Amino acid sequence: MADLKPDELIARTNFTPPKTGWMDTPTVIREGMFCYAAKPKSVATLGLPYPREWNPLNDDWKLPENWKEIIIEGMKDRLERFRTFKIFMDICVRCGACADKCHFFIGTGDPKNMPVVRAELLRSIYRNEFTKAGKILGRIAGARELTLDVLKEWWYYFFQCSECRRCSVFCPYGIDTAEITMMGRELLNLLGLNIDWIATPVANCYMTGNHMGIQPQAFVDMLDFFADEIEDTTGVRVHPTYNKKGADILFTTPSGDVFGDPGTYTAMGYMILFHYLKERYGLDVTWSTFNSEGGNFGLFTSNEVMKRLNIKMYAEAKRLGVKWILGGECGHMWRAITQYMDTMNGPADFLEEPVNPITGTKFENAKSTKMVHIVEFTADLIKHNKLELDPSRNDNLKVTFHDSCNPARGMGMFDEPRYVIKNVCNNFYEMPRNCIREQTFCCGSGSGLNASEDMELRLSGGLPRANAVKYVQEKHGVNMLACICAIDRAVLPPLMGYWVPEVDVTGIHELVTNALIIPGEQEKTVNLRGEDIPNKDEMDPDEYYTRPDFSGR
Template structure:
């Protein structure tokens, strides 16, 4: 029988992980550390290459016979096509400014989530196949062969980058890690490697209308239901104009706003605002998705989904497009749309029909963010707002990565918040965690799969840590945000790290505060929670309506 070790001997065990070189450390595909493989059905729907059943847990990922050639040719093509990619491969000087800025590194503690090292996964291939030193000296020059293990490592880590671009904000050269990730994911797609959550969303959006796969009549039913709910709370039933031709504006929102709580309450806020303004608008059941998971897979797929906006705008004969509180939709609009599907010269330069403001920033894309639209209305005194109806809310604002870093939308949501909340009800999180330095929710770019929850909680921890600070210091009980993925993933994030903090969209708060002529006295908010000081009336009201 083996001797039982003495406590002193046990205490001598080293808990330090072996200091292996990064090239020799392989990822382990355990449950919760990666997204599951895409089912063949979605690839077939999209005419994507190599649909097959495969599993990340298997040794054999059933790659096509010529996978290596496809990958390397594709890499070469992209290096020639995108000068930025070649620059990003060449220019990094390992200064380390980005290393500790990624929330996935901070939360997982895995060094390969340092952006510099994540990019190195691709750079090592670039050196091996595109530089003389790498070709001759190999590993000595930081180069390595493309093998199946390398492909697996790319799959593992490129799907632990949420394309949030926080690292880019700190890089002195402006290297865009998100672009490297996007192109890396494109190459993985080209050999039949995709994740289920993203491919299912893309397939559903392409074939049916939205990421969640709700058909047109279900979408319309949901909107009618929200109009009913608005009527219960406010006495006003907003119109729901769907697929109507000849209006001025096409409104597009992310599916999270009509499918999942708490986004649904935000959708009620939109409907109420448009009713208040008597806005000449329509919603399309074919452009029923503001989000664009295609962009998380490849530029080509992003382009295909984005094209629906403009096809619908043309079909319905609108003058311009108004977009809801979505995150990556706005990066797509601001940075890709014009190259992919522009110019949208059949549309007109957006002008607010209420204030006459010209949205010159949207001259090319013809698409205006609803926060710009609403902030402009408030600035011109066009909304009668009663902030006391949000007095039960003490708010902090989470800048969503894409509106903040890809379009600089920092002030407009804050301006709205300050006008719909009573004074002293809004508190900022610490300076190095907001605005262009915001921490990502940890679930962007197709990560909101439930099997991925442990990684999402790790990646979201730095954000949650700052929320906890304002929660404990100022009694913050809600986080406001303008992204549907945020609204979908923050509830579990808060429930795990900062219980007692709820989530809200900004237009839900607008809907609460908006005073309609002839409305019934409000005693509950859009979620039917009692307003402050109206608890008794609310109880009676709820007895009547429930």
């Protein structure tokens, strides 16, 4: 703003917006709406092209001379390789069903965030270069030439999409707009135009096995520290195993939960659960310090990079000789696993078809990937009464559940998290129907957009989610937002802090282990966060009798 000239300042007070269509409205790259450019070192580490220092706010992006040729060739190659991309470029009839479904459009008010327009950014070039109608009729057929401004527009808006797929739920043709964004980002990566919040975690993951760049010994240190914390609050010492050959199950979860609150409490929750299962049923679950990341920011870079990072899951499972893999509460990890892993790096014939050894349940949905979601696993344990639970320990909480986009829309998991929450908490309230399950609103920070420099984008994109939380907070006094995604656990606290400060954030397995009666535990007075556990004797009798678990009901 400080650089604006007087006449530009006056223009900014104008209350009449431009009446031009999207193609004729120039894109302005605004502070707060974009993430910093990828550091050359990270791009180089991955062997991706054109690592260099560049700044999105500068006119010169230091592009290679033949950048246009590279993009067009890249498009051609992908149109041939990916049938979906070709179809998605061809079949949209611009009905507008998706237009108002994007949280970024709803929150930012920027029409170029309408999914149909975001796709048109790419389609207009596709028509111009690859269709007869576009070549002959040009603008009339919705085609336009690829210019530097178009490229910058791509970069700005493909990194304002969190690939959450809410729009695709409403598309009558089933166009997966997230895959259009993925293709857009792949093309931008051909010119080294990634954002650093993606490129550096990907480089870290490639070199050390996790996004945070945690070395194996530091990973062990952190989990040992959690074991101390657990002992302080429960009196029970848990003994996680690392890289244990011949263990029953390999556990993989996002590294974010090992280093950031409130995810750390979810990580402690896993450790307590595994301890419980070992003590009670002899189940042997091991952590890996090499496969120390469930998330896969490669998904936000390119198909090839995603594949490169994903392979370590199978490789480590093979090395350790486990039966199958258990995955933690993560978001996009599950999209990568459910929809891509099997064809990228599978089939994992060396693993067994997952069966819960405690209950005998076959996880048919994971038959091919050999990887089971921990919430599904826990729901199965609860269903078969294998966990001793006291939900009243969570009575200080009034919980609502945010369906994280990828487990919800990427793998269709809606009921298991609710089943688990209802069994470990007495107070659960749903947000309105058009904000949950398959219609869930994104946190506004997914797909690698959870940096701090794009906070305005995150807070405006998260508005529809926060707005629904605010509703249940005002109506039912909800004070806890549960979710099953590490990015959610990192980004929802600031989102709540801005829009609904009364509400805190938790993972489901923190709630589970709050309620879990661990063999040998001391009398619990505080939960993992060190907060007082409600004392039953001090409870208001009226509240006690109205609780769902009251035996006299």
